[in-house]
Amino acid sequence: xxxxxxxxxxxxxxxxxxxxxxxxxxxxxxxxxxxxxxxxxxxxxxxxxxxxxxxxxxxxxxxxxxxxxxxxxxxxxxxxxxxxxxxxxxxxxxxxxxxxxxxxxxxxxxxxxxxxxxxxxxxxxxxxxxxxxxxxxxxxxxxxxxxxxxxxxxxxxxxxxxxxxxxxxxxxxxxxxxxxxxxxxxxxxxxxxxxxxxxxxxxxxxxxxxxxxxxxxxxxxxxxxxxxxxxxxxxxxxxxxxxxxxxxxxxxxxxxxxxxxxxxxxxxxxxxxxxxxxxxxxxxxxxxxxxxxxxxxxxxxxxxxxxxxxxxxxxxxxxxxxxxxxxxxxxxxxxxxxxxxxxxxxxxxxxxxxxxxxxxxxxxxxxxxxxxxxxxxxxxxxxxxxxxxxxxxxxxxxxxxxxxxxxxxxxxxxxxxxxxxxxxxxxxxxxxxxxxxxxxxxxxxxxxxxxxxxxxxxxxxxxxxxxxxxxxxxxxxxxxxxxxxxxxxxxxxxxxxxxxxxxxxxxxxxxxxxxxxxxxxxxxxxxxxxxxxxxxxxxxxxxxxxxxxxxxxxxxxxxxxxxxxxxxxxxxxxxxxxxxxxxxx
Amino acid sequence: xxxxxxxxxxxxxxxxxxxxxxxxxxxxxxxxxxxxxxxxxxxxxxxxxxxxxxxxxxxxxxxxxxxxxxxxxxxxxxxxxxxxxxxxxxxxxxxxxxxxxxxxxxxxxxxxxxxxxxxxxxxxxxxxxxxxxxxxxxxxxxxxxxxxxxxxxxxxxxxxxxxxxxxxxxxxxxxxxxxxxxxxxxxxxxxxxxxxxxxxxxxxxxxxxxxxxxxxxxxxxxxxxxxxxxxxxxxxxxxxxxxxxxxxxxxxxxxxxxxxxxxxxxxxxxxxxxxxxxxxxxxxxxxxxxxxxxxxxxxxxxxxxxxxxxxxxxxxxxxxxxxxxxxxxxxxxxxxxxxxxxxxxxxxxxxxx
Numbered sequence: 001x002x003x004x005x006x007x008x009x010x011x012x013x014x015x016x017x018x019x020x021x022x023x024x025x026x027x028x029x030x031x032x033x034x035x036x037x038x039x040x041x042x043x044x045x046x047x048x049x050x051x052x053x054x055x056x057x058x059x060x061x062x063x064x065x066x067x068x069x070x071x072x073x074x075x076x077x078x079x080x081x082x083x084x085x086x087x088x089x090x091x092x093x094x095x096x097x098x099x100x101x102x103x104x105x106x107x108x109x110x111x112x113x114x115x116x117x118x119x120x121x122x123x124x125x126x127x128x129x130x131x132x133x134x135x136x137x138x139x140x141x142x143x144x145x146x147x148x149x150x151x152x153x154x155x156x157x158x159x160x161x162x163x164x165x166x167x168x169x170x171x172x173x174x175x176x177x178x179x180x181x182x183x184x185x186x187x188x189x190x191x192x193x194x195x196x197x198x199x200x201x202x203x204x205x206x207x208x209x210x211x212x213x214x215x216x217x218x219x220x221x222x223x224x225x226x227x228x229x230x231x232x233x234x235x236x237x238x239x240x241x242x243x244x245x246x247x248x249x250x251x252x253x254x255x256x257x258x259x260x261x262x263x264x265x266x267x268x269x270x271x272x273x274x275x276x277x278x279x280x281x282x283x284x285x286x287x288x289x290x291x292x293x294x295x296x297x298x299x300x301x302x303x304x305x306x307x308x309x310x311x312x313x314x315x316x317x318x319x320x321x322x323x324x325x326x327x328x329x330x331x332x333x334x335x336x337x338x339x340x341x342x343x344x345x346x347x348x349x350x351x352x353x354x355x356x357x358x359x360x361x362x363x364x365x366x367x368x369x370x371x372x373x374x375x376x377x378x379x380x381x382x383x384x385x386x387x388x389x390x391x392x393x394x395x396x397x398x399x400x401x402x403x404x405x406x407x408x409x410x411x412x413x414x415x416x417x418x419x420x421x422x423x424x425x426x427x428x429x430x431x432x433x434x435x436x437x438x439x440x441x442x443x444x445x446x447x448x449x450x451x452x453x454x455x456x457x458x459x460x461x462x463x464x465x466x467x468x469x470x471x472x473x474x475x476x477x478x479x480x481x482x483x484x485x486x487x488x489x490x491x492x493x494x495x496x497x498x499x500x501x502x503x504x505x506x507x508x509x510x511x512x513x514x515x516x517x518x519x520x521x522x523x524x525x526x527x528x529x530x531x532x533x534x535x536x537x538x539x540x541x542x543x544x545x546x547x548x549x550x551x552x553x554x555x556x557x558x559x560x561x562x563x564x565x566x567x568x569x570x571x572x573x574x575x576x577x578x579x580x581x582x583x584x585x
Numbered sequence: 586x587x588x589x590x591x592x593x594x595x596x597x598x599x600x601x602x603x604x605x606x607x608x609x610x611x612x613x614x615x616x617x618x619x620x621x622x623x624x625x626x627x628x629x630x631x632x633x634x635x636x637x638x639x640x641x642x643x644x645x646x647x648x649x650x651x652x653x654x655x656x657x658x659x660x661x662x663x664x665x666x667x668x669x670x671x672x673x674x675x676x677x678x679x680x681x682x683x684x685x686x687x688x689x690x691x692x693x694x695x696x697x698x699x700x701x702x703x704x705x706x707x708x709x710x711x712x713x714x715x716x717x718x719x720x721x722x723x724x725x726x727x728x729x730x731x732x733x734x735x736x737x738x739x740x741x742x743x744x745x746x747x748x749x750x751x752x753x754x755x756x757x758x759x760x761x762x763x764x765x766x767x768x769x770x771x772x773x774x775x776x777x778x779x780x781x782x783x784x785x786x787x788x789x790x791x792x793x794x795x796x797x798x799x800x801x802x803x804x805x806x807x808x809x810x811x812x813x814x815x816x817x818x819x820x821x822x823x824x825x826x827x828x829x830x831x832x833x834x835x836x837x838x839x840x841x842x843x844x845x846x847x848x849x850x851x852x853x854x855x856x857x858x859x860x861x862x863x864x865x866x867x868x869x870x871x872x873x874x875x876x877x878x879x880x881x882x883x884x885x886x887x888x889x890x891x892x893x894x895x896x897x898x899x900x901x902x903x904x905x906x907x908x909x910x911x912x913x914x915x916x917x918x919x920x921x922x923x924x925x926x927x928x929x930x931x932x933x934x935x936x937x938x
Contacts, residue, residue, distance in 0.1 A: 002595075017850060041589065043853055099851035142637045142695065150632070184632060184699065186608055220747040274894045295850055310799035339679045348801030348820035354849045355819070356887045358932045360912065363889045367910045397627060418911035555630050 007089040007457050009081050009536035011070065012264055013055050013060075014449040015042055015095045015255075017295030018318050018357040019412065020054035020444045024062050024088070024463050025453070032463040036065040037444050041098050041358045049060065051097050052251035060575060077258040078303030090451040091258045095265035095295055098249045100125040100313035101241045104154040105189065106132030106174045107222075108161035116221040116228045117160040117196060119388040122310045123234035123264060125296060130299075132174055139170050145177035150184060154191045155244050156237070157181075157213075160204075160221045162198030163389055171197050175208050182213040190214075192240060196221045196233040218238075228388065234538070241265065259456050266293070269451035270410065271300040271309045274453065276461075278302035285405040285505050290378055290427065291448065292411035294318040294357055299375040303391040310385035311444045312377065317413040318357035321373040322350035324380075335565055336372035336578035339365055360416075367418065371426050374413045383535065389541045396434065396535075397480065400561050403435045403535055409473065410442035420473055420551035421513060428511075428583070434480045434546055435535025436524075439473035472518055474550035478557040481532030483508040489532045489558055493525040510558045511582035516549035523547075524554075552584055559572050591936040594828050595732045596835075599867045600859055601716065602726055604707050607631065609721040615631055616717055620709040622744050622842060622861075626724045627707040633700035636683050641694025643680045644672045648694025653902050655696075659667060661688045664816050666731075669696060673779065674800060694853075703788065710742050711842050714863050729867050731860040733829055733856030735897055737799070737820060738845030740813030745771040745792030747833060747841050747860070755795055755824035757781045771858075772835050775825045787811065793843045795833065795858055797825020798893065813845030815856040818885070822893035826885055836860045884934040886919065891929060896921035 010025040010032075015258045023037040038061025042054040059070050072078050077086030085485060102123055103130050114137055122129060124398050129152035130143050140148060149157060157178045163170045175195070182190045192214040195205050199220050209215045218232035246252060246265060256263050274289035281287060289300035297312040325333050330343045333341035349369055353359065361367035382401075388471050389395075391402035409427055414518040417423040424439055450469055454461040479490045490506040494514060502514065516522055526542040536543040549553065557577070579585075610629025620626055640655070640864045641648040654670045657663060663682040671679035680696055690697040713728025750762035759775030763785040770791055777783075777796040783806055786794060793813045801821050807814045811814035817829045841860045848854035878884075890909070900918040907913050907929055917934060918926040 049853065097851075142639070146635065146637065146697075172693075176695065179636065179692060179699050180690050183692075184697065189608075273652065305642065342801075344801035344804070346823060347804060348799075351737060351804070352819050352821070352892075355847070356589055356933075356935065357849065358916065359888050360930055361888065361910055362891075362908050362931055362933060363932065364910055366889060414913065417882075418913075470758070 006080075007460070009088040010092060010453055010457060010460055011059065011088040012453055013058065013091070013093045014446055015093065015426070016053045016266065016293050017097050017099045017316070018042060019052070019206050019297070019445070021449075022055065022058035022062055023444060023449070024068070025065065025447045025460055032460040033467050034444070034469060036062045036463055037446070038062045038379045039064075042136050048394070050251040051095070051249055052254050055093075055255070058494060059462070060159045074166065078154075079258065090260060090456050091257050091259065091317040092449060093244060093259050094266040094448045094452050095249065095252070095255070095268040096296060098125070098245045100127045100154060100296075101245055102127055102129045102152070102154045103295060104130045104132060104149050104152050104157045104543055105182065106157070107163065107197070107544070108137070108139070108170055109135030110166065111161070112225065113160040113222040117233070117389065118228065119384065120156065120230045120309070121237060122220050122232035123194060124238040125245070125311055125313050126237060126241065127313045132177075133160075139174050141378055142173070142180070146181040149178060149181035152200065153189065156192045156194050156240055158233070158237070160196045161218075162201065164198060164220060164223045164443045164471055165200060165226060166198055167168045168201050168395065171201060172204060172208065175205050176520070179209050179212045182542060186581070188307060192216060194218065194233065194236055194240070205478055205531070205561070211516060219289045230388065238247055238265070238268070238381060255476065256398060262450070265295070265453045266302070266312040266448040267309060267311050268297040269449035270298055271451070272454060273447050273451035274300040274408060275302050275305070275307045277408065277453070280307065280336055281405040285403045286394045287406045288431070289408040289410065289447075290316050290431070292374050292413055295320070297381045299381045299385045299386065301380070301389055303389060303394050308389050309380045309383060310388070312381040312383055312384060315380060317374055317377070317411060318353055318371060320377070322347055322354060324373070324376060325583060333372050333376055333479065335572060336375050336507070336576065337368050337581055338573050339368065340569075340573065341365060341369065343563065351424060355510045358412050364476070370413055371417070371422060374426050375430045378427070382431065385580055396502040399433055400434050402435055404437050406438050406440055407431065407433060408440045408442060408447065408470065410447050415441050415443055415445060419585050422580070424476070425579060425585050428478075428555070429563065432478075432561050432563055433476060434478050434561055436547065437478075439476060439550065440470045441473045441551070442469070443471045444469065451545065472548050472550035474552035474555050475547040476555040476557055477518070477524065477526070477534055478561065479506070479532045479534045480527055480561050483529075483531070483547050484561070485509040485553050489529050490534065491527040492556070494554065495523045495525070498520055504556075507559045508558055508560060511555050511579050512558065513552060513582065513584045514554040516554040518545070518549055518551055520549040522544055522549070522554070555583065589932045589934055592734045592736070592885065593732050593938050594734070594832060595938070596832055597729065597862055597865055597867050599727050600713075600730055600731050600732055602711055604710060604726065606707055606722045606726045607705065609738070610705070610807060612718045612721060612723060612724060614715045614718065616714045616715050620713060620715060620726060622709055622712050622840075624709045624713070625706045626726070626770045627703050627722070630702035631705045633686065633702045634684065635686070635697060635699045638669060638680055638682075638696045639694065640680050640696050640700065644670060644678050646672065651694055657688050659688050659691060661689060662686070678777060691725060694701075710844075711859055711862065718928065726859055730862045730864070733817065733832060733858040735815040735817045735856030735858070735929060736756050737816040738847050740793070740810070740845035741807045742842065742844045743771070743792045743813050744840060744842050745769055747771050747773060747839055749773045749834065751775050754827055754830040758796065759857050760785055760795070763789060763791075765789055771795060771841055775776050775830070776800070776823065777807070777816075783807065783810055793845070795843065797829070798822040800885055801883050808854075811845050813856070815845055815858060817841055818893050819887065824893055826893065826895045828883070828895065828938070833858070848875055870882055876935070878934065879933060883937045884919060884929075885937055886921075886929050888933040891921065892925050894921040894927075899926050
């Protein structure tokens with residue numbers, strides 16, 4: 001790699017489970033610009049599980065467009081750049097294509113250490129294969145515990161539990177059972193043991209485990225009943241994921257050799273980008289990033305400068321939908337459909353999607369189903385994430401989403417939705433933001449990788465974002481309060497920069513879009529009715545706010561928070577159709 | 586141009602399969618050996634059931650003191666009723682083994698008894714030549730034959746003689762066509778749409794079913810039958826792709842190995858039908874250079890409204906087109922034998938190789 005100040009061109013790649021995307025950033029007119037991009041399926045056919053295959057195919061598309069050569073005859077990346085048509089100065093890559101870390105998880109108290117350990121696990125690509133507690137949170141018997149671990153064959157057994165100076169016998173009981181389970185397994189396949197419980201028991205835990213398993217000890221995830229501490233456990237699980245999964249991925253060694261900085265997991269890089277965006281906005285509100293990938297859904301939330309990263313491994317746009325339909329009440333998914341679809345047909349479509357994960361809907365009924373999966377993937381991830389947030393001033397209503405200044409959307413299903421209004425509606429239904437938020441879309445699916453570029457050449461990441469890496473989807477105004485459908489809840493005057501004005505009255509239940517294209521701004525004068533607020537001025541008073549336009553325009557979402565869907569399926573479908581029309585979908 | 590997926594439909598090709606034990610064991614073949622389909626090529630022992638005895642608690646002593654009372658050592662074989670530990674005196678107590686097994690671990694006042702392990706045998710699955718053995722777990726076998734990759738399936742591996750019970754790629758498997766002559770056969774049909782066919786197939790003990798399409802209502806039932814089911818085209822589709830139907834038809838009466846196992850996410854594993862051709866030699870350099878999509882490429886369409894149709898690419902427009910959903914994407918024009926070619930996004934094409 002060239003020295004940082006000598007970097008002219010950067011090849012940026014994100015290897016997802018389904019798609020690999022590549023982008024070339026190059027200095028044009030003194031600024032970094034997105035010159036070309038390409039995408040290819042990550043694995044292709046039976047023999048190509050090596051992720052460099054997808055990278056080469058995606059990069060080949062950039063070569064086709066630019067005529068630039070990136071690889072030498074031996075197949076190695078040419079770096080630094082040799083001529084303007086040969087090689088690149090730097091290469092940045094993010095990866096989410098590997099299998100997640102498989103966990104067995106035990107703790108004390110369903111809503112205490114078990115919940116905290118779950119949230120710690122959600123900070124990296126991890127799947128909880130088995131719980132060492134029953135539904136009430138009571139530790140399993142020794143035999144059941146050993147059986148659960150032996151059957152699940154996890155990579156890591158994570159034991160939390162016991163507030164500091166709290167109960168020790170049940171925790172040590174789980175540790176003993178885990179040790180027994182490990183002793184029954186082949187040395188090569190034994191799980192690592194992560195102890196994230198009562199710190200007073202560390203010595204005893206180490207003695208019990210002895211040399212039966214690799215022990216890692218971190219800070220208690222639930223040191224007191226009220227306090228949660230996830231940082232240590234998250235860091236250790238992320239390290240175990242890198243070591244046991246990501247680095248084992250065929251082709252990773254080659255990618256690591258090409259990159260001057262460590263290969264970053266996609267979600268972590270996405271989190272860094274969201275953290276950067278938070279610094280640009282109002283510090284009293286939050287910034288959210290939602291990435292619906294092929295196999296995983298990530299929510300990165302930043303409040304008070306602090307990043308909360310939550311990954312739902314196993315549920316994404318291509319994979320996990322069928323399991324979701326099967327394992328939950330089918331209505332969970334079907335409620336979002338604007339036309340009838342039988343359970344069986346939906347299941348068949350979702351299975352077919354899993355066998356052809358790169359495919360896209362060509363007819364609307366299949367599109368609605370995929371967007372319904374995206375809604376539920378976001379909702380489920382949000383459910384895991386929210387209890388761990390500390391939003392401070394942004395949390396205006398305890399049962400609603402904290403106020404978020406900016407919401408970034410990434411992932412093909414949303415970023416490549418046929419109409420921008422559809423992506424916006426999926427997000428509004430799933431997140432239900434309140435007040436005024438700017439929705440931003442990651443048009444090329446490379447926002448996470450740009451987060452990684454920031455560690456090589458910060459200015460390149462910033463300029464690439466400004467030059468079209470992120471595009472405004474629109475501004476949403478969502479008043480909060482209670483009223484009857486049709487009651488007036490908000491008066492709004494829109495003053496466009498060209499001098500024209502528009503005055504509207506918003507009624508409870510409305511969802512509509514006003515014109516405000518990309519690149520234009522307007523001043524909103526908002527006058528909520530008594531009992532309503534929009535995040536401007538004190539309750540009921542309203543005020544003025546300058547907002548930006550976007551692909552979907554200015555969206556007024558007065559459907560109420562939380563959102564209520566009609567119980568009758570026919571009425572609900574009609575309602576969904578109205579909302580789709582209202583959002584421009 | 587990049588496309589969605591590819592499916593191998595080969596009349597004659599070189600096929601390699603890795604056979605892997607679930608845990609380390611004994612490899613029974615060497616490189617160069619000829620193996621038959623049902624031959625055991627490796628074996629191991631899978632852990633048996635187990636019991637945890639809370640010896641310290643049962644004897645009313647502390648965990649650190651159980652050594653003194655144990656009547657057995659690690660590695661000892663015990664039988665149901667064997668005294669494991671006992672404490673003398675007025676209030677003497679003893680702990681007996683609840684199962685036949687081996688003492689495998691001790692700690693924290695507890696003892697772990699594991700039942701006799703279960704023998705596991707790994708079959709060759711395909712006839713061929715052993716190419717490689719490794720890590721006391723893996724055997725690689727190579728053979729010549731026909732290969733058809735499926736799209737979805739259930740069940741494990743099986744071997745049987747291919748038997749058609751429908752005449753056309755779009756004909757459903759009919760209950761009346763499954764009779765005792767189907768015993769031990771792998772049945773082939775265009776569309777699986779009747780639960781009764783599955784029940785009758787189970788009754789006459791077929792070795793597997795290959796169907797072009799499966800109605801979604803039968804997914805759960807198919808997952809419960811004791812033989813593999815290979816769905817070559819997809820769920821909810823209308824027929825078996827012509828090239829697959831023709832290749833299977835040409836091999837009716839031949840013995841085939843089938844697998845219904847499917848993995849789609851982090852490790853790709855597809856259902857398949859393998860028909861051995863030990864006397865034939867696959868063409869050298871059979872793998873054509875991968876040029877992606879070009880005019881003339883044979884493809885299958887995987888999404889509605891043309892799902893399941895097979896045809897050839899006749900044109901690749903240079904610019905993105907707007908499809909029925911409103912999305913603007915790169916498409917190819919496919920001649921499916923209808924009046925007009927149909928326009929389909931690249932990513933919805935499955936290249937048939």
